[in-house]
Amino acid sequence: MDKLIITAAICGAEVTKEQNPNVPYTVEEIVREAKSAYDAGAAVVHVHVREDDGTPTQSRERFRVCMDAIKAAIPDVILIPSTGGAVGMTAEERLQPTELFPEMATLDCGTCNFGDDVFENTMPTMRAFGKRMIENGIKPEYECFEMGHLDTILKMAKKGQVPGDPMQFNFVLGVPGCTPATVKNLCWLVDAIPAGSTWTATGIGRSAFTLAAPTIVMGGNVRVGFEDNLYVSRGVLARSNGELVEKVVRISRELGREIASPAEAREILSLKAR
Numbered sequence: 001m002d003k004l005i006i007t008a009a010i011c012g013a014e015v016t017k018e019q020n021p022n023v024p025y026t027v028e029e030i031v032r033e034a035k036s037a038y039d040a041g042a043a044v045v046h047v048h049v050r051e052d053d054g055t056p057t058q059s060r061e062r063f064r065v066c067m068d069a070i071k072a073a074i075p076d077v078i079l080i081p082s083t084g085g086a087v088g089m090t091a092e093e094r095l096q097p098t099e100l101f102p103e104m105a106t107l108d109c110g111t112c113n114f115g116d117d118v119f120e121n122t123m124p125t126m127r128a129f130g131k132r133m134i135e136n137g138i139k140p141e142y143e144c145f146e147m148g149h150l151d152t153i154l155k156m157a158k159k160g161q162v163p164g165d166p167m168q169f170n171f172v173l174g175v176p177g178c179t180p181a182t183v184k185n186l187c188w189l190v191d192a193i194p195a196g197s198t199w200t201a202t203g204i205g206r207s208a209f210t211l212a213a214p215t216i217v218m219g220g221n222v223r224v225g226f227e228d229n230l231y232v233s234r235g236v237l238a239r240s241n242g243e244l245v246e247k248v249v250r251i252s253r254e255l256g257r258e259i260a261s262p263a264e265a266r267e268i269l270s271l272k273a274r
């Protein structure tokens with residue numbers, strides 16, 4: 001079994017300092033959180049950015065400044081900027097980070113309820129995002145919140161509308177309104193991916209670690225971070241993203257699986273040398 005790739009989703013677009021004062025907004029705070037996750041064992045950082053007051057933004061300039069600052073602090077980390085942004089943003093707004101030619105970026109694979117909101121990803125939007133990623137040589141991380149999302153993106157890959165083999169999926173389970181974070185649901189999704197693909201599981205809220213454990217045993221990779229979960233254990237706010245990553249590292253080592261470095265993660269994810 002390959003070593004475990006840990007992704008830290010350090011910031012997200014929805015969580016706030018009111019919920020956990022350690023949620024990063026400023027460039028300095030984003031670098032601090034990325035470095036804490038990396039030092040704890042994360043090979044990948046999933047990047048959202050905010051204005052200094054916490055407002056989510058997809059500004060190309062803000063992404064450039066934040067990603068350059070992260071790279072200056074931890075040069076070998078793999079960055080996966082979001083093209084999901086925040087609910088309600090336009091496709092054009094959301095696509096801005098792809099203009100920076102990152103080695104990877106998220107590509108959300110369908111519309112779904114998202115708490116009280118609707119996270120809209122229409123077919124034309126997904127085709128436009130796929131085309132951009134093909135043109136700009138970006139490997140997508142396919143964010144699937146539902147089985148229908150996975151089925152849709154596999155069909156699009158067959159038609160050449162999005163980058164194909166080998167594909168990297170992130171199964172995001174436990175979003176209110178979407179697929180619950182159960183082992184049975186995870187197995188259903190994993191069983192449907194093409195041979196040679198790689199996958200990550202993200203459990204939202206209290207399922208962050210209960211989904212991480214079976215994922216580690218099944219050979220998948222794990223995402224944790226403030227975007228998905230603000231607590232390190234019941235009622236205890238995490239002091240940093242690093243603390244969440246440390247917990248995954250502990251679980252994985254107990255289960256006998258070692259942690260991938262960024263170089264090893266690039267190999268596992270078939271990322272091209274740049």
Ligand code: KMH
Nearest residue numbers: 013082083084085087106
């Ligand atoms: N903020 C969510 C509505 C992604 O990064 O691609 C979407 C999201 C997915 O976070």
Ligand code: ZN
Nearest residue numbers: 012082084227
């Ligand atoms: Zn995200």
